[in-house]
Amino acid sequence: MTPHIHDVVTRLLEAAGERRRFIVALAGPPAAGKSFLSSWLCRELDARQAGCAAVVPMDGYHFDNAVLEPRGHLPIKGAPETFDAEGLRCDLERLKRADREVAVPVFDRPLDLARAGGRLITTEHRIVIVEGNYLLLDEGPWPALRDAFDFSLFLEVPDEVLEARLIERWLEMGQDQAGAIERTRHKDMLNARLINTRSVAADLHWVASD
Numbered sequence: 001m002t003p004h005i006h007d008v009v010t011r012l013l014e015a016a017g018e019r020r021r022f023i024v025a026l027a028g029p030p031a032a033g034k035s036f037l038s039s040w041l042c043r044e045l046d047a048r049q050a051g052c053a054a055v056v057p058m059d060g061y062h063f064d065n066a067v068l069e070p071r072g073h074l075p076i077k078g079a080p081e082t083f084d085a086e087g088l089r090c091d092l093e094r095l096k097r098a099d100r101e102v103a104v105p106v107f108d109r110p111l112d113l114a115r116a117g118g119r120l121i122t123t124e125h126r127i128v129i130v131e132g133n134y135l136l137l138d139e140g141p142w143p144a145l146r147d148a149f150d151f152s153l154f155l156e157v158p159d160e161v162l163e164a165r166l167i168e169r170w171l172e173m174g175q176d177q178a179g180a181i182e183r184t185r186h187k188d189m190l191n192a193r194l195i196n197t198r199s200v201a202a203d204l205h206w207v208a209s210d
Helices: 005-016 034-048 063-069 085-097 142-146 161-170 179-200
Strands: 021-025 053-057 104-109 112-120 126-131 149-156 204-207
Touching: 005 021, 005 034, 005 126, 005 142, 005 149, 005 204, 021 034, 021 085, 021 142, 034 053, 034 112, 053 112, 085 104, 085 142, 112 142
Parallel strands: 021 126, 021 149, 053 126, 149 204
Antiparallel strands: 104 112
16 A cells, blocks of 8 residues: 555654654656655655755766767666666765765756756755665665665556656657657666566555556
8 A cells, every 4th residue: 555645754754863864765667756756755854844855866877878888888778787876875875974065966868968966965954865766676786775775665656657658758858659669668668677576675665556
């Protein structure tokens, strides 16, 4: 059963207590609604304790196309190996210390690139929600991230809903119908299945139906 947003916020605030920094991992497949849910949680947390929450999107740690192309990874951009997992781990360590502001990168989807220093996480942000596909993946470099997380949430969405959302996303980005279907079924949904089958259990699962 999907918890109510206010119950999740209460649980996070109670778990965070008086800690200087409480880091939440919000994971799930592409187009599951991670950005929407993380922003919603941030707004609700701030409504209870003004200025206490911030969001760090994992998408900001995409390798640039100039790095991916020589490696032959541009066609699979979005797969686990196309992210700077080590860079994210280092930033999580800095965030965990909560002793100074930390600049984090933010992905600009229309430009298809990450903007360095696109967002500042200050010492006033006690609760930091890190959202991304592979945060709980149990292979490669990703398990090294988990020591930084104080709480984890996994967003579950049926495959047919994900596929419809992803096709619509590609269409909005200028792909034709055939190209949108091809990218969705032979790229994004492969990543989605990896995430759904190889992620460790989260503290809380949020199940969405549409």
